[in-house]
Every structure is written in structure tokens, then in C-alpha cells.
Amino acid sequence: MKRFSQAFVSMMVLVLLSGCLYPEEQLAQNQIPYEEQIESVQAAINQFKEEENGLLPIKTKEHDTPVYRKYPIDFSKIVPRYMASSPSNSFEKGGIFQYVLIDVEENPTVKLIDLRIPEKIKEIQMRIRSQGYPPMKELIGDNVYTLDFAKLGYKEDPFVVSPFSGVHLPFVITGKGDLYVDYRQDIYMKLEDKMSIQTVNEEDIRSVLLEGSHFVPAYSLPYVLNEKNEPDFNLK
Structure with a gap:
């Protein structure tokens, strides 16, 4: 117990010093x-x-x-x-x-x-591990699901703030249990702003997010355009 207390005090000192620095x-x-x-x-x-x-x-x-x-x-x-x-x-x-x-x-x-994005993903992953399995909720793509975050102890669904648009982006999970940020809303808005979608990379349309931005859509799945010219997950 004494050893734990000393470690805790040392940690708090470091935190306080960090605040000063x-x-x-x-x-x-x-x-x-x-x-x-x-x-x-x-x-x-x-x-x-x-x-x-x-x-x-x-x-x-x-x-x-x-x-x-x-x-x-x-x-x-x-x-x-x-x-x-x-x-x-x-x-x-x-x-x-x-x-x-x-x-x-x-x-x-x-x-x-x-880097706030992978930190949030780690937080969710820890809750999934503590429960033992991911509580999948709805199939929204080929082997891509939403999560029942209430079963993970969340009062509200967690999100990340998009570095591209500032909107709140949700999380999705694959059948393998891998967590990702869902950038479909950002991609859809970007495509709406374009005069034409003819120049979009057909194999992975995340590239449209790079235009005019300092960020990359890390921790996301690839996307393709469906027959309605809307972004869909592409796990192939």
C-alpha cells in the first residue's frame, strides 16, 4: 500500500510539473x-x-x-x-x-x-475487451456494423470531431472486431461541393478529403461510390 501511495504521489508531481512546463x-x-x-x-x-x-x-x-x-x-x-x-x-x-x-x-x-482519434478508439476498445465481445447493433455495409454503445456503458454514443468539416463522426466496427471512424458524411459533403465526380478515385474515394486539407482520413475504411453516387464501405 505504501509503495502504491509513493507511486501515486510521484505521478501527481509529474502531472503538476507538466502543467507548469x-x-x-x-x-x-x-x-x-x-x-x-x-x-x-x-x-x-x-x-x-x-x-x-x-x-x-x-x-x-x-x-x-x-x-x-x-x-x-x-x-x-x-x-x-x-x-x-x-x-x-x-x-x-x-x-x-x-x-x-x-x-x-x-x-x-x-x-x-x-491523435485524439486513435485515443478515442482505444477507449472504446478497452470497454469492448472488458465486456468480452463487441455488441454489434445494425449492419450498415458489407461486414460493417454500428455498435450498441449503451451496452458498453455509454450514456451517449461516442464520436470524434472531423478534422475536415468539424462535424461529429460516428464509429463503426467490422465483423473482425476492428473499429473505424465513419467518414461518409464528410465524403458526401465533399462530393456535393465538386462540380463533377468524374475525377474521383474509383477504388478509394477518400482521396477527395485530401483536397484543400492538411489532414488525412486515418483510422477509416476505404470507400467507393455506389450506383447512387453515394459513398459506401469497401472492404474488398
């Missing part, structure tokens, strides 16, 4: 996707690639890692040679964003993942 204004800044920070990282990536014969400063991931999480930037390879430090809003600096690259073969482009 990171005042409220700085914590708020760590949650904003600043244009100039993204541009400085992009410039560093471009310079590194040029000087390293096409190599990119990325961390190694498994081959089957989902595409929007597959190429996280390794700041240890570009700091301090190509930039003074990693951005204040990056995970490495205590921020809520992970900096990643997309289109690495043709045009390596810096994008962001909002």
Missing part, C-alpha cells in the same frame, strides 16, 4: 495545425529528399499498414540539419498531431493525423 496558452497552441509549421516541415522534407538521392525521412512500418498511417515522418532525421526542431504541435513535442507523408512515390506531401 506547459501553460494553458502553449497547450492550446499544440492543438492548432499551423500553416507555417506544415510548410517548414515540407521544405525540410524536400531538401532532405534532394540531398539524399530520393530517400525520405520516414519511420519504418509494416507492409500492410493502412496507407494514411504508413509513412510517419522521422524528425530525428531532419532536426536540426534541415529545421531547428520538430513543430510544437507535433506528437514529438507534446502536441496532438502526427506528421505523415502521402503520395511518397510521385509527390511526397506533408499531412497530419489528429
Whole structure:
């Protein structure tokens, strides 16, 4: 009991010290996707690639890692040679964003993942594990279901705030028990804004969300257009 108390006190001291080291204004800044920070990282990536014969400063991931999480930037390879430090809003600096690259073969482009999303997924997964099975509710796609969150102890269905539109996005689960964010609402709104849907990637229409945004739709399933030109899940 004494050992537990000492550990608890030590943890609280660390929390208090963190609050002193990171005042409220700085914590708020760590949650904003600043244009100039993204541009400085992009410039560093471009310079590194040029000087390293096409190599990119990325961390190694498994081959089957989902595409929007597959190429996280390794700041240890570009700091301090190509930039003074990693951005204040990056995970490495205590921020809520992970900096990643997309289109690495043709045009390596810096994008962001909002790390509050996987944190919420972990929270739900913990409740599912404690119950022993996922309480699936309604089949809404090929092997894709909604969840009965009341059976997991939630008074209201959990959600994440979309980094693209600011709307509340729900969660879905596959028959294998994998949790994802449902971006159909964002995609639908994006397609409505387009003059034509002829340029949409037929195999995965999530690409429309990348236009004009600093974010990627991480922790989501691929989507295709159905016969009504609406987004549907694509697990194939």
C-alpha cells in the first residue's frame, strides 16, 4: 500500500510539473495545425529528399499498414540539419498531431493525423475487451456494423470531431472486431461541393478529403461510390 501511495504521489508531481512546463496558452497552441509549421516541415522534407538521392525521412512500418498511417515522418532525421526542431504541435513535442507523408512515390506531401482519434478508439476498445465481445447493433455495409454503445456503458454514443468539416463522426466496427471512424458524411459533403465526380478515385474515394486539407482520413475504411453516387464501405 505504501509503495502504491509513493507511486501515486510521484505521478501527481509529474502531472503538476507538466502543467507548469506547459501553460494553458502553449497547450492550446499544440492543438492548432499551423500553416507555417506544415510548410517548414515540407521544405525540410524536400531538401532532405534532394540531398539524399530520393530517400525520405520516414519511420519504418509494416507492409500492410493502412496507407494514411504508413509513412510517419522521422524528425530525428531532419532536426536540426534541415529545421531547428520538430513543430510544437507535433506528437514529438507534446502536441496532438502526427506528421505523415502521402503520395511518397510521385509527390511526397506533408499531412497530419489528429491523435485524439486513435485515443478515442482505444477507449472504446478497452470497454469492448472488458465486456468480452463487441455488441454489434445494425449492419450498415458489407461486414460493417454500428455498435450498441449503451451496452458498453455509454450514456451517449461516442464520436470524434472531423478534422475536415468539424462535424461529429460516428464509429463503426467490422465483423473482425476492428473499429473505424465513419467518414461518409464528410465524403458526401465533399462530393456535393465538386462540380463533377468524374475525377474521383474509383477504388478509394477518400482521396477527395485530401483536397484543400492538411489532414488525412486515418483510422477509416476505404470507400467507393455506389450506383447512387453515394459513398459506401469497401472492404474488398
